[in-house]
Amino acid sequence: MAQINSNYLKLPGSYLFAAVAKKVAAFREAHPEADIIRLGIGDVTRPLVPAVVEAMHRAVGEMASCETFRGYGPEQGYDFLIDAVIRAEYGSRGVGLDRDEVFVSDGSKCDVANIQEIFDSGSRVAIGDPVYPVYLDTNVMAGRTGEAGPDGRFEGVTYLAATAENGFAPALPERPVDLIYLCSPNNPTGTVLSREELAKWVAYARETGAVILFDSAYSAYIREPGLPGSIYEIPGAKEVAVEFKSFSKTAGFTGVRCAFTVVPKALKARAADGTLRSLNALWNRRQCTKFNGVSYVVQRGAEAVYSEAGLPQIRQQIDYYMENARIIREGLSGAGYTVFGGKNAPYIWWKLPDGLDSMRFSDTLLERCRVVGTPGVGFGPGGEGYFRLTAFGDRERTKEAVERIRQAELFA
Amino acid sequence: MAQINSNYLKLPGSYLFAAVAKKVAAFREAHPEADIIRLGIGDVTRPLVPAVVEAMHRAVGEMASCETFRGYGPEQGYDFLIDAVIRAEYGSRGVGLDRDEVFVSDGSKCDVANIQEIFDSGSRVAIGDPVYPVYLDTNVMAGRTGEAGPDGRFEGVTYLAATAENGFAPALPERPVDLIYLCSPNNPTGTVLSREELAKWVAYARETGAVILFDSAYSAYIREPGLPGSIYEIPGAKEVAVEFKSFSKTAGFTGVRCAFTVVPKALKARAADGTLRSLNALWNRRQCTKFNGVSYVVQRGAEAVYSEAGLPQIRQQIDYYMENARIIREGLSGAGYTVFGGKNAPYIWWKLPDGLDSMRFSDTLLERCRVVGTPGVGFGPGGEGYFRLTAFGDRERTKEAVERIRQAELFA
Structure with a gap:
């Protein structure tokens, strides 16, 4: 009889991003009125530039x-x-x-x-x-x-x-x-x-x-x-x-x-x-x-x-996301949170207070701020105690997410 | 030191289609005036249909x-x-x-x-x-x-x-x-x-x-x-x-x-x-x-x-290729050659006379008819003694290829 590659069974059941998506879907069903802002999966939101x-x-x-x-x-x-x-x-x-x-x-x-x-x-x-x-x-x-x-x-x-x-x-x-x-x-x-x-x-x-x-x-x-x-x-x-x-x-x-x-x-x-x-x-x-x-x-x-028309258009798009990164980084550090990254990358890596579980914090952030991010542990055991936010969102929504987080006094 | 996957070394150096392409390129360089018809690799030639x-x-x-x-x-x-x-x-x-x-x-x-x-x-x-x-x-x-x-x-x-x-x-x-x-x-x-x-x-x-x-x-x-x-x-x-x-x-x-x-x-x-x-x-x-x-x-x-507009357009395109298949199949069998396929598939499988090497026949067909096909042996040892022609060409070129083969009296 045919045998499977049993190495697959060593992996946990579902890919991290899928697991988070499932949680968000469940939350949305329970709170259909909730205005959720997604700064989780690293997906872009700006359209293709005209040259492309x-x-x-x-x-x-x-x-x-x-x-x-x-x-x-x-x-x-x-x-x-x-x-x-x-x-x-x-x-x-x-x-x-x-x-x-x-x-x-x-x-x-x-x-x-x-x-x-x-x-x-x-x-x-x-x-x-x-x-x-x-x-x-x-x-x-x-x-x-x-x-x-x-x-x-x-x-x-x-x-x-x-x-x-x-x-x-x-x-x-x-x-x-x-x-x-x-x-x-x-x-x-x-x-x-x-x-x-x-x-x-x-x-x-x-x-x-x-x-x-x-x-x-x-x-x-x-x-x-x-x-x-x-x-x-x-x-x-x-x-x-x-x-x-x-x-x-x-x-x-x-x-x-x-x-x-x-x-x-x-x-x-x-x-x-x-x-x-x-x-x-x-x-x-x-x-x-x-x-x-x-x-x-x-x-x-x-x-x-890489065309003459394309290069400045792309540059502008990256500037847009990097301005989001700045808003998140400065917004959170200005509110006393410890964050890394976001200067040369579209990711902000948020250090949670000692002992706070990143998967649980993910739930808290969703419940209290209606903001979706990615628990650090999804990137390996060394990511535990951190949380990832991405700069790929819409400008106004990103500002709104930062404002909600600032208001929430999450670790108070 | 890093080790490679040595199983790769069990494979012959190059993929069949690449080997044939190389031979054709060399022939073309030697005979820049030659009008070569390609019925080798299984690639389509008709444009995308309007619905697509x-x-x-x-x-x-x-x-x-x-x-x-x-x-x-x-x-x-x-x-x-x-x-x-x-x-x-x-x-x-x-x-x-x-x-x-x-x-x-x-x-x-x-x-x-x-x-x-x-x-x-x-x-x-x-x-x-x-x-x-x-x-x-x-x-x-x-x-x-x-x-x-x-x-x-x-x-x-x-x-x-x-x-x-x-x-x-x-x-x-x-x-x-x-x-x-x-x-x-x-x-x-x-x-x-x-x-x-x-x-x-x-x-x-x-x-x-x-x-x-x-x-x-x-x-x-x-x-x-x-x-x-x-x-x-x-x-x-x-x-x-x-x-x-x-x-x-x-x-x-x-x-x-x-x-x-x-x-x-x-x-x-x-x-x-x-x-x-x-x-x-x-x-x-x-x-x-x-x-x-x-x-x-x-x-x-x-x-x-699969749209209402697309289905008949696709059907027409497949009909075009299948008419090519008929032309090849009937043209070759009419000239006394033994061929299979081409009735429910865009491939014609040509049986060579006993003892004729398919790689060598590939050279002969190129040299005598300026027609490119694929040696059967490229599909496994069981393909030796056969040769593949495809129906994906242009109609007039396909007819011309068949005519050249009929004229050439290849196994005489």
Whole structure:
């Protein structure tokens, strides 16, 4: 009889965001009159900018006529988009890349979830704590961990604690690891690894042969000069790191679906027979076998993000969200609450008073303020005692949420 | 040091279609004047139909304004599309499905590649021979096979031979298997499993506890009444089968990207602890963790395929391709060649004279007729001695290709 992949059963029943959504739905049913403001899930609310909309209309038009119709595109993405990415995202940062080092996809979530497939099933994994849950969950599914212990930590995983105490910059692992997931600007803490911190990780990976999986989906939100927006700004990083970037938060593409992943050709890892193998070739094989490229219409939209018209429009959209971030950050700290992030990222990481359970606080915030956020524990045991608010809401609603929180005197 | 997934190294260097494309490119460089007709890769050439184009324009327009903008959609797809699928693809066949049994995705290739993840790594796999290479390759990558032998067959895989001798309807396996990949209408043979044949597989799976992974991406091409277009037309199939369908060939979506997979809630398999588990719940968990839904614009386009305006437009497009299939089939058999398929599928499966190598014949056809097709061996060792032509070309070009082949007296 067919057997399931029993590793799936190690995971808790439902994905965090789904669990919170369910609670909110139940609350809404019980209080149909309640005016709920959602600062929970990291989803954008501003429409696509005009340059993107025009490009997508144009592409739909092309698909309507024999002469300009496009069938299967390259699994790796069209050159027009890859060239734009190399120029705008990397050339601007002094980083040179070849076309075949960039892989366009339908989302960073997919790529950070799938990348582990090209590594040995026995690989030792290090992940931030707290962090975006996909890194951990996909490695649990792949059987690289034991069971979860009573503290919620999975056996065999190296957790890299990021707390207020260490400035949200985790220390190097104390035991050897093979794969290191880093996320900067960080989801959920909203903090960014400095050049020195990132250089520390690159040096460590070069020394030990570990591979860094660098999730940089929020780099467009970095405002302070000098903070690295790509790991390849660190010399030597191409030999040790894969980088993930996305149009989701950069350009409001959460419902449009486009991202890209850089796998440098200089990046190698060892095969069972001891030979060194190109991870670029393996990822290419993975994508050619299991993926069929991103919608042509979507790729034309993504290209327009970097156009002369698109760039200032996108900039304005990010400014809008970052002004929300400022309002939340200053509103809450002005009321005596302790918050982090929100300066170079669309997330505000709210430190709860000692001993306050983040899941319970989530209920309190919903009941007393009608505001939805995300309990820190959803991002790992190290997120307990924190709460995430996002800057992706509407301006007036964000102001209103902050005002309600200020009035509520929550921890009084 | 990081180690790669060495199972990847068991696969031959490059994916078949890429290898053929490379040869064609080299030929083109050597003969820049050559007028090459491509009947190789299974890609469509007709533009999107008006109903789909209108729906996509409308959806792009919605994304341009705050009030109608959509961010993240459900990972499983929007209800508007799922409802249309249930009504048009299943209701019409007398099959009832719940919404949460249908999972919209960006391609059947992705789904048939990813489905194996939810099964135990030790699962015994049976695949057609010849067949679409993704079923095999993804199981090789996952470590469910040994190395390839000198005959190209992977150790540990059960090959289900489909040949002219058995009417392209494979016999039941002689040793126990857990997962059975079936493809009907078949790529590459262009043949369809009859109701009796399909019922034989369902009965076998019910008896042994195996799960059938039924790839039905070409069901829209079935013309003969009485042939099953869904495995769920067979009573009891919901308890043993997953089904994959796609808009790629049905509606010219190869560059648009949309498909769907049905995982019935009645379908169960055993966990390591002996309990029976719902595959629907596992696939849902997989998709929620590793996938972020299909582009909203694309889903609106797919919905329009089933609209009152869309249905006859799509029908006309399929008629166009099927008339190409008739031209190829009758043109070649009229010239004394032996061909199969092309009656209920857009593929013609050409039997080569005994002893003729399909890769070498590919070169001959290119050199003598300037026609590109696909060597049968690319679909498995059982495809050796056959050659695939597709009906997705332009009408006049297809006629011209057939005329050239008729003139060439290839096996004289």
